Amino acid sequence: MKPEVLDALKKYLFQLADDELIIGHRNSEWTGIGPILEEDIAFASMAQDEIGHAQAYYLLLTELGEKEPDFLAFYRKYSEFRCCQLVEYPIGEYDFSLTRHLLYDVQEMNRLKWLSQNSKYEPLQNLTAKLIREEKYHYMHAITWFQQLSNGSEEARIRMQNALNFCYPLALSLFETADYHEILVKEGIIPSEQYLQEIWYQEIQKILEKTPIQLPEIQENINYLGGRKGFHSEYLEPLINEMSEVFVIDPNAKW
Amino acid sequence: MITRESILIILDEVKDPEIPAISLVDLGVISDVQIGDNEVLVEITPTFAGCPAIEYMRKNVEEVLFKNGINGKAVINYNKVWSSDFITEKGLKQLQEFGLAKPSPSSENLLQTLQNVECPKCHSNNTQLLNPFGPTLCRAIHHCHDCKETFEQFKTL
Numbered sequence: 001m002k003p004e005v006l007d008a009l010k011k012y013l014f015q016l017a018d019d020e021l022i023i024g025h026r027n028s029e030w031t032g033i034g035p036i037l038e039e040d041i042a043f044a045s046m047a048q049d050e051i052g053h054a055q056a057y058y059l060l061l062t063e064l065g066e067k068e069p070d071f072l073a074f075y076r077k078y079s080e081f082r083c084c085q086l087v088e089y090p091i092g093e094y095d096f097s098l099t100r101h102l103l104y105d106v107q108e109m110n111r112l113k114w115l116s117q118n119s120k121y122e123p124l125q126n127l128t129a130k131l132i133r134e135e136k137y138h139y140m141h142a143i144t145w146f147q148q149l150s151n152g153s154e155e156a157r158i159r160m161q162n163a164l165n166f167c168y169p170l171a172l173s174l175f176e177t178a179d180y181h182e183i184l185v186k187e188g189i190i191p192s193e194q195y196l197q198e199i200w201y202q203e204i205q206k207i208l209e210k211t212p213i214q215l216p217e218i219q220e221n222i223n224y225l226g227g228r229k230g231f232h233s234e235y236l237e238p239l240i241n242e243m244s245e246v247f248v249i250d251p252n253a254k255w
Numbered sequence: 256m257i258t259r260e261s262i263l264i265i266l267d268e269v270k271d272p273e274i275p276a277i278s279l280v281d282l283g284v285i286s287d288v289q290i291g292d293n294e295v296l297v298e299i300t301p302t303f304a305g306c307p308a309i310e311y312m313r314k315n316v317e318e319v320l321f322k323n324g325i326n327g328k329a330v331i332n333y334n335k336v337w338s339s340d341f342i343t344e345k346g347l348k349q350l351q352e353f354g355l356a357k358p359s360p361s362s363e364n365l366l367q368t369l370q371n372v373e374c375p376k377c378h379s380n381n382t383q384l385l386n387p388f389g390p391t392l393c394r395a396i397h398h399c400h401d402c403k404e405t406f407e408q409f410k411t412l
Contacts, residue, residue, distance in 0.1 A: 038385065038386045038388075038396075041386060041388050041389065041390070042386060042387070042388040044388075045388035045389070045392060046388070048305045048307075048392055049303060049304070049305050049392060050305075051305055052303060052304040052305020052306070052392075053304055053305065055304070055305070056304045056333045056334075059333060123334055126334040126335065126336075127333060127334045129336050130304060130333070130334065130335065130336045130337065131304060133336065133338070133361075133412050134303055134304065134392075134412065136365045137365070137387050137388070137410075140365055140366060140387065141387060141388070
């Protein structure tokens with residue numbers, strides 16, 4: 001592999017892994033405080049899947065010469081993370097977490113579909129073929145609950161609409177284009193972010209058709225971009241500090 | 256002589272730590288056995304990528320090989336697909352005896368595979384999905400309207 005492709009590929013793998021690690025950590029924060037027991041279990045279970053997926057992506061990086069997965073997850077500065085800002089935000093109320101879950105997982109489903117069918121980097125194609133089988137459960141869960149609550153009481157509808165108004169511009173950070181994307185698209189390793197955003201938009205519209213919820217207008221002057229380049233919201237640094245608190249005491253400890 | 260078949264017979268002893276009724280072989284996670292000149296290499300493919308029991312399984316495989324006088328190593332391969340369709344007939348029976356409903360054959364329509372799952376207690380299909388997520392990554396929760404039992408199912412993957 002050409003050195004410039006390898007360099008770009010590593011950055012993209014960090015993007016995939018970091019999104020999964022951070023959304024997984026956030027979703028795990030519902031453990032014990034979910035609105036109903038079943039949802040408590042669902043968010044905890046999805047979190048465990050997502051952190052497992054992050055570990056598998058980090059392992060691909062280890063195989064490309066980077067450090068062990070635990071080091072990559074817990075021993076990098078927050079500015080080295082390539083996650084988007086959507087995943088960094090605190091869990092807020094359940095309506096926010098559920099709406100984020102919908103916008104995130106519809107995106108992830110489409111990304112995994114493309115990678116598992118088309119990626120010319122075989123280890124990534126093979127891994128995503130495995131992960132997409134688990135992702136189907138997350139995808140189904142998000143759509144079912146979002147539609148159910150949106151068609152519920154007046155309070156539920158207002159809450160879901162407000163959550164979407166807040167979450168939608170934030171979710172566009174999922175598709176931020178960074179300098180390492182172009183060469184990987186050209187090599188047939190990844191889909192373009194623009195393509196993913198287009199099919200995501202169409203699919204979200206379709207899901208909303210079965211609800212009274214409307215997509216908000218996007219104001220051009222508000223954006224949450226920067227995550228793919230290491231510029232993050234104020235929420236990431238404290239999260240990483242908390243997440244790695246035990247690990248950094250003794251990074252070489254054997255568990 | 257050591258053969259792939261003889262290794263699989265030995266490994267029948269290694270059970271799933273979370274469902275001790277079923278062996279790793281019947282669960283379909285032993286995805287490859289290679290007989291080298293000096294060493295046997297066993298490959299394990301996790302069911303779910305985030306399965307916390309996987310390292311425990313890997314060590315167990317090595318211990319059982321060692322106990323049987325075989326110089327062997329077990330490695331985990333995350334990049335291979337595992338499907339609940341890989342569980343053997345014997346394995347499906349063991350799951351039911353353990354009290355878990357067996358996974359439906361995998362299909363494109365996930366929701367359909369989760370409806371009217373056969374109750375492991377009374378074998379009725381008059382059942383309802385309560386939660387596609389359960390106490391471990393690989394289990395879903397259902398309720399049987401006939402025997403009124405709430406039960407877990409090994410998820411279709």
